[in-house]
Structure formats: structure tokens, C-alpha cells
């Protein structure tokens with residue numbers, strides 16, 4: 174049973190209003206469309222074109238990873254979300270099954286953009302075997318989704334240039350696209366700068382799914398890399414946009430950040446026009462409504478401006494940017510970025526399943542097992558992440574909450 178800590182299943186009354194059609198064009202790619210369904214809509218929904226794919230999407234999409242309530246997907250469609258992002262690994266395939274079931278029941282497959290992902294981890298060096306495994310993985314995803322194709326297929330969690338170049342998955346992606354199993358191919362990464370630069374060079378990907386949030390505001394290298402990718406025609410989808418969400422029991426921030434923090438952070442990402450859409454991973458109806466409200470106006474309110482002007486947020490958020498710069502610090506060569514991601518899933522997302530899966534994907538001897546018996550962590554993060562404290566919390570969770578793998 175999935176241990177979600179704070180579900181809110183409040184129902185909403187939906188009274189359709191008439192479709193008002195395309196309204197206007199903003200700048201080069203922004204399009205404003207009136208929302209056809211939400212009575213409380215106060216403005217048109219901002220849409221952008223996803224690079225060379227030509228797909229036009231509302232700027233707010235849904236990362237389904239943290240959702241396991243079908244009603245949340247239905248409501249997302251009702252408010253105007255048209256792009257749903259899942260993956261083979263989420264909830265061990267059950268996430269894809271839920272997406273497929275809901276989309277089929279609603280009869281809206283031709284109105285939505287479905288993205289899924291095949292992992293880069295565990296790939297063999299044997300090119301033919303790696304290609305075969307990747308293709309088989311995608312076939313399984315399509316079965317779970319009850320679809321004959323997806324719109325975007327990502328090569329998932331590519332965290333090194335070497336993985337980005339791996340011939341097996343790259344050949345599989347091209348062949349799956351040629352066979353009509355996916356309309357477009359993408360790459361997802363937490364190592365934005367190195368991997369996206371390589372994706373530009375390879376010129377094989379239509380879409381890049383990248384981590385982008387306010388804690389990176391001063392990282393010119395990451396911002397310019399993403400912008401360069403967009404200029405090359407790669408459609409940019411942003412993830413981790415709210416730097417780990419509202420729950421902050423382990424940081425120097427209030428335990429629950431106020432709603433204004435979430436809308437401010439999402440607007441900051443989307444005010445970069447090179448980002449087509451974001452995939453916040455909301456798991457409650459309130460957060461869905463709150464996040465989607467951003468699609469109607471990217472202008473900051475006074476409160477949002479005040480929140481962003483408080484420069485302490487980035488340091489206090491303790492968001493691990495997965496830069497890997499601390500890797501030399503640990504005498505046991507622990508995979509610190511993976512441990513920090515696992516901590517974010519467990520503590521901030523309250524998604525122990527994802528945390529466990531993340532830990533399980535780490536090579537033996539480089540996960541929490543490396544930290545066993547290490548009483549004093551010597552890792553010093555360049556971005557104010559309290560690595561030792563988070564590892565101690567992970568260890569405690571592993572002892573008490575089924576995180577061990």
C-alpha cells in the first residue's frame with residue numbers, strides 16, 4: 174500500500190462554459206487560449222510550441238509521478254491540462270496503468286500529449302542487447318498505457334555524457350520513432366549542462382526534460398545551455414520547478430511553505446520563454462488548481478515578488494542540483510546525488526516508493542550501505558545542502574519505514 178501522508182480528495186463542482194477559441198498570439202510562440210471548462214477561469218490559458226515537434230501545450234502540464242488517484246488526472250484534464258508525463262519506473266508501472274486507464278475511460282487520447290520514459294540505468298554494453306531491452310521496455314509501457322504509441326518517449330535519467338551517447342538506447346529510440354511507437358524522442362536528465370550540451374551536439378532529440386528552478390537563478394551555465402538547446406529546436410520541458418515542493422520538515426524553512434511560494438517558483442521558471450511547459454508533480458486537488466492558475470498569468474503578485482526577493486530561499490531550500498561536485502569528498506565513493514534525490518522523494522514528496530526505487534538503482538556499495546557505520550559525514554555541498562543531516566534522516570527512514578532495499 175502506498176504510504177501517502179496527506180491526500181485531500183475534496184471534490185470540485187465543474188460547470189462547463191463555452192469554448193472561446195484561440196485568442197491571440199504573444200511574442201514568437203506564446204498563444205493564449207480561453208479555457209473551455211473551468212467556471213472559475215479568470216483568463217485565457219497560455220500555450221507554447223514545443224520546439225520542432227510543433228506540439229502546442231499549455232505552459233502548465235502534469236507530472237503524474239506523485240499521483241495515484243485517478244480523480245486527480247480527470248480533474249487535471251477538466252481544468253485544461255493536456256500533457257501528462259509518466260514513466261515505466263513510477264510505482265513499478267502502476268502509474269502508466271492509471272494514466273492509460275483514465276485517458277481511455279475519458280475517451281480523450283487524441284486530445285492529449287502522453288510522455289513516458291525508459292531508464293538509462295542498467296544498460297548493457299552489448300549494443301544489440303541494449304537496443305532489444307529498451308524496445309521491449311517500451312512495448313511493456315505501451316501495453317500498460319493501452320496505447321499503440323506515445324507522443325514523447327524519453328531516454329530517462331541520463332546522468333552522464335557517456336550514457337547520452339550509448340548506442341543501444343539511441344538506436345532503439347530511432348527505430349521506435351520510425352515504427353510509429355512514439356511521435357517524438359526526448360532525453361531527460363538531472364545533469365543539465367553536460368547532458369543537454371551533448372544532446373545538442375547529437376542532434377537526435379526533439380525534446381529535453383530538464384531540472385530548472387529558482388535555486389539555479391544565478392547559474393548562467395545552466396540557463397544558457399537550456400536556452401541554446403531551445404534555439405536549436407529542442408523543445409524544453411521543465412521539472413523540479415518548485416525545488417521539492419511545499420513540505421520542508423528538514424530545512425531552515427517553515428515546515429509547509431505557503432501557496433504563494435509555489436506559484437512564484439513556477440512563474441519564475443515559465444517566465445523564461447525558452448521553457449515550453451512545466452510538469453509540477455502535484456498530488457492534491459488544491460495544488461493542482463493552484464499550479465494551473467499560473468497558466469493564466471505569469472505576472473507576479475506583490476506577495477510573489479516579495480517571496481522571490483527574499484534571497485535566503487535558495488540557500489534554505491537545500492535543493493540538490495545533482496551537480497556531482499561533491500563526489501570527491503566521500504571517502505567511500507557514495508553516490509551522493511542519488512542519495513539526495515532519494516531523500517527529496519521520501520521527505521519532501523512523501524513518496525517512499527520512489528525513494529526506495531531510487532535507492533535500489535544505486536550500485537551496490539555506493540548507496541546507504543556505503544554510509545553504514547560512517548558516523549560523521551565529511552561531504553561539503555557547494556549549494557548549502559546539509560548532506561550529512563539528510564543521510565542521517567535517510568538511514569533513520571530505512572530503519573523505520575521500509576526504505577531499505
Ligand code: SF4
Nearest residue numbers: 493494496497499554
Ligand atoms: S549535494 Fe551539493 S555538491 Fe553534491 S551533488 Fe548535490 S548540489 Fe551538488
Ligand code: SF4
Nearest residue numbers: 503507544547550551
Ligand atoms: S555518511 Fe560517510 S559514506 Fe555516507 S556520504 Fe557521508 S562521508 Fe560518505
